[in-house]
Amino acid sequence: SQTIHQWPATLVQPVGSPLSLECTVEGTSNPNLYWYRQAAGRGLQLLFYSVGIGQISSEVPQNLSASRPQDRQFILSSKKLLLSDSGFYLCAWSVTGIASETQYFGPGTRLLVL
Amino acid sequence: GNSVTQMEGPVTLSEEAFLTINCTYTATGYPSLFWYVQYPGEGLQLLLKATKADDKGSNKGFEATYRKETTSFHLEKGSVQVSDSAVYFCALSDRNSGYALNFGKGTSLLVTP
Numbered sequence: 482s483q484t485i486h487q488w489p490a491t492l493v494q495p496v497g498s499p500l501s502l503e504c505t506v507e508g509t510s511n512p513n514l515y516w517y518r519q520a521a522g523r524g525l526q527l528l529f530y531s532v533g534i535g536q537i538s539s540e541v542p543q544n545l546s547a548s549r550p551q552d553r554q555f556i557l558s559s560k561k562l563l564l565s566d567s568g569f570y571l572c573a574w575s576v577t578g579i580a581s582e583t584q585y586f587g588p589g590t591r592l593l594v595l
Numbered sequence: 596g597n598s599v600t601q602m603e604g605p606v607t608l609s610e611e612a613f614l615t616i617n618c619t620y621t622a623t624g625y626p627s628l629f630w631y632v633q634y635p636g637e638g639l640q641l642l643l644k645a646t647k648a649d650d651k652g653s654n655k656g657f658e659a660t661y662r663k664e665t666t667s668f669h670l671e672k673g674s675v676q677v678s679d680s681a682v683y684f685c686a687l688s689d690r691n692s693g694y695a696l697n698f699g700k701g702t703s704l705l706v707t708p
């Protein structure tokens with residue numbers, strides 16, 4: 482069966498520090514991968530998606546970046562965190578990225594920037 | 596562009612009450628529609644989905660019908676339980692972003708005994 486892992490589960494970081502959040506998927510090949518953010522008082526916002534290794538599309542201009550160094554690994558990074566980067570970060574995958582496809586979400590990383 | 600609008604929460608109901616959470620959408624083409632649920636302290640999980648007009652998705656006593664004429668996908672349950680307390684998100688698949696999900700802001704539901 483397929484599983485999705487995210488770590489760390491929680492993170493407290495000072496403003497201006499770097500960030501690296503990791504997401505890995507097991508039990509499937511060539512998944513579509515997604516990063517979403519859930520900020521306080523706001524809905525879920527798509528940040529990045531990837532349809533293959535090294536292929537990253539950004540939806541929202543900001544100080545975050547994403548990389549996909551391996552087929553089932555998706556990393557969210559920042560060189561310098563802002564207070565506004567605080568939120569709940571969710572990674573998700575789908576099999577082929579067609580319209581009807583269910584997305585499966587990881588447990589999330591709760592990030593607090595102080 | 597595509598968007599999803601769902602009713603503001605929080606919604607507080609007594610156990611066994613009838614639930615409706617309204618959701619309307621704006622989209623080009625024919626998106627698939629979803630309801631996801633987030634239980635306290637957990638990530639998101641699919642509750643139900645519908646992939647074409649007039650389809651009805653159902654799961655765990657919840658239902659939603661894809662209404663193309665009113666661009667709606669309202670979530671309903673005839674008798675809620677305390678364990679249904681969660682945040683509910685309506686979403687559509689957006690072909691312009693790798694079929695990523697375009698979510699509404701979420702509706703928090705609290706069911707009291």
